[in-house]
Amino acid sequence: MPSPLEEVHSLIREKRIEEAKRIIDKDHSLMVKTDESGRTVMHHAAVSGLLPLVELAITGAKLDIDLEDDLGWTALMIASSSGKEDIVRYLLSHPTCNVSHSNKNGQTPLHYAASKGHAKVVSLLIENGADINGKDKYGATALHRAASQGRDDIVKILKASAGIRIDLMDGEGKTPLFLAVEENRLDCITALVLGGADASIQNKEGVAPYDVVQSEVAGKALLDARRRYNEAR
Numbered sequence: 001m002p003s004p005l006e007e008v009h010s011l012i013r014e015k016r017i018e019e020a021k022r023i024i025d026k027d028h029s030l031m032v033k034t035d036e037s038g039r040t041v042m043h044h045a046a047v048s049g050l051l052p053l054v055e056l057a058i059t060g061a062k063l064d065i066d067l068e069d070d071l072g073w074t075a076l077m078i079a080s081s082s083g084k085e086d087i088v089r090y091l092l093s094h095p096t097c098n099v100s101h102s103n104k105n106g107q108t109p110l111h112y113a114a115s116k117g118h119a120k121v122v123s124l125l126i127e128n129g130a131d132i133n134g135k136d137k138y139g140a141t142a143l144h145r146a147a148s149q150g151r152d153d154i155v156k157i158l159k160a161s162a163g164i165r166i167d168l169m170d171g172e173g174k175t176p177l178f179l180a181v182e183e184n185r186l187d188c189i190t191a192l193v194l195g196g197a198d199a200s201i202q203n204k205e206g207v208a209p210y211d212v213v214q215s216e217v218a219g220k221a222l223l224d225a226r227r228r229y230n231e232a233r
Contacts, residue, residue, distance in 0.1 A: 005033050012044040017053060024056075031061035038070035046078040051086050054079075058094070065097050072103030080109035080125065083118040092128045099130045106136035114142035114158065117151045122158070132161050139171030147176035152187035155180075159195035166197050173203035184214040186221045193225035194232075 002010065004023055008030050011020040024030050024041070031041050042063050045053035054075060057063045066074050076097060079087040088109075091097050100108050110130040113121040122142075126132060135141055143166065146154035155176070158164055167175045177197040180188035193199065199209045199222060213219040 005030055005035065008041060009035055009039075009044050012041065012048050012050060012053065015048050015050065017050050020053065021056075028061065031057055032063060034069075038068070040067065042067065042075050043069055043073070043078060046075040046084065046087055047082060049079075049082070049084045049087065051084075051090060054087055054090065065091060065094050066101055068103070072105075074098070074101050074103075074109075077101065077103060077107075077109045077112060080118065080121050081112035081116055083113070083116060083121055085118075085120050085124070088121050088124055092124060099125055099128045100134055102134070102136070105138075108134055108136075108142075110134070110142045111136060111140070111145055114151060114154045115145040115149050117146075117149070117154060119153050119157060122154055126157070126161055132158060132163060133165050133168060135168070135170070139169065141165075141168055141170075141176070143168070143176040144170050144174070144179055147185060147188045147192060148179040148183050150180075150183065150185040150188055152185070152191050155188050155191045155195075159191065166192065166195055167201055169201070169203070173205070175201050175209070177201075178203060178209045178212070181209040181218060181222065182212045182214070184218050186218060189218060189221045190225040193222065194229050196229065199226060 008020050008023050034040055042054055042057035058065055068074055076091045102108050110125045113125060133141055143158045159166055169175055177192045180192055202208045
């Protein structure tokens with residue numbers, strides 16, 4: 001038979017919010033208890049998109065808004081990764097919320113929102129001061145992650161952001177453009193080059209984006225974008 005904590009977390013995963021709240025009303029300590037992964041009701045509610053329970057955890061149970069699970073994930077990071085815009089907006093409305101909190105891998109909410117393609121969340125995080133050039137333990141920025149995943153809409157948001165450093169290298173010396181070319185992400189190649197990305201920058205092995213073009217179409221996209229960029233200067 002599941003414990004009350006297991007039952008509450010299960011109900012939250014199933015988005016059965018009223019049933020979960022009835023159990024919590026009988027034992028308020030369930031709000032602060034953690035499961036085997038270090039997650040509380042707040043973390044699980046962020047995954048499921050249950051804003052009322054996130055609010056209850058913070059305003060009622062007075063949980064630390066930046067409380068980490070065992071892997072260093074906060075509610076903001078979880079909501080950003082899963083595209084829960086309303087929860088992200090609510091959490092960011094609290095002045096103590098750390099918009100650039102990093103987990104055990106050095107990744108921030110912006111890394112995950114960019115990687116998953118959640119454009120509105122990316123914009124919200126940037127508007128609230130997220131470090132757009134922050135690197136994870138692999139040296140990757142949010143722009144690296146967006147470019148490698150083919151998130152051209154995110155690439156466009158990031159490259160237009162004040163202070164963006166478009167040619168930062170990751171731990172292997174690869175720029176976002178290098179990754180976009182390597183992964184054959186045509187729209188990202190175009191967006192990055194039009195944003196001024198340098199296709200001649202070599203990685204740690206002395207290889208440049210031009211050297212890893214995966215198709216004739218990608219090569220053409222790279223050259224065409226470079227021509228358009230030069231014409232616009």
